[in-house]
Amino acid sequence: MNIVAIGGGELRLEQTLPIDRFIVDLTGKPQPNALFLPTASQDSAGYCETFRNVYGKTLGCQVEFLCLSQPRLTKEDIEQRIANADLVYVGGGNTRLMMQRWHETGVDHLLLEAGQRGCVLSGLSAGAICWFQAGLSDSDAFNDEADWSFASVAGLNLTPEIFCPHVDSEQRHQPFTELVRNTDAVGLGADDGAAVWIHDNRYLALSCLPNAAVGLYRSSKQGLDYQRYGDGQKLPLGESA
Secondary structure (H helix, E strand, O other): OEEEEEOOOOOOOOOOHHHHHHHHHHOOOOOOEEEEEOHHHOOOHHHHHHHHHHHHHHOOOEEEEOOOOOOOOOHHHHHHHHHHOOEEEEOOOOHHHHHHHHHHHOHHHHHHHHHHOOOEEEEEOHHHHOOEEEEEEOHHHHHOOOOOOOEEEEOOOOEEEEEEOOOOOOOOHHHHHHHHHHHOOOEEEEOOOEEEEEEOOEEEEEEOOOOOOEEEEEEEOOEEEEEEEOOOOEOOOHHHO
């Protein structure tokens, strides 16, 4: 698998542009087919336009969209768009809603097959959580309830860790620490402007904003081990462990 999970940052403002360029370069193609999945934002037209501007106009990709709310979209359409993609980018939003919709339409299995054939799998926030066993999500906030709290939402389990986006900007460090302790899983948390690249069982931190880093969370006899990794640093997981 070739996965780039971005913690956050405004795509519209090109805050993650160095990481986005890295994602495009991973395809090894001068004009790759980039497929955007805006499921978590309920297929926001504005989000699609932003993706077209950044990945199409700025980064030179052939851009396609998979909007699952389109009434005329067929199973064959879904299969063909994912099969044609050199890279898949999943947008942010409601993680739980997105995962439910993917299960209903079979997109979950098709993305697994895409990753296995070498398609680059990427995304931001909800679009980063989805590749992991699970992640710390604010999905309950979309229900307009005043007393919502962060919750664990299951992903596609393409890699066994649990993931947390927006660690710095949304003060998620403490709730994610508690989730790691309660699940006894290895946790990866990314600040806005930071990402983790997972390839061939190797883990590398990426960063494009000042002080942005990837945090590694692991339960220990002392409670929790926590280390931060900056741009280009290898994480002691997989083959590096």
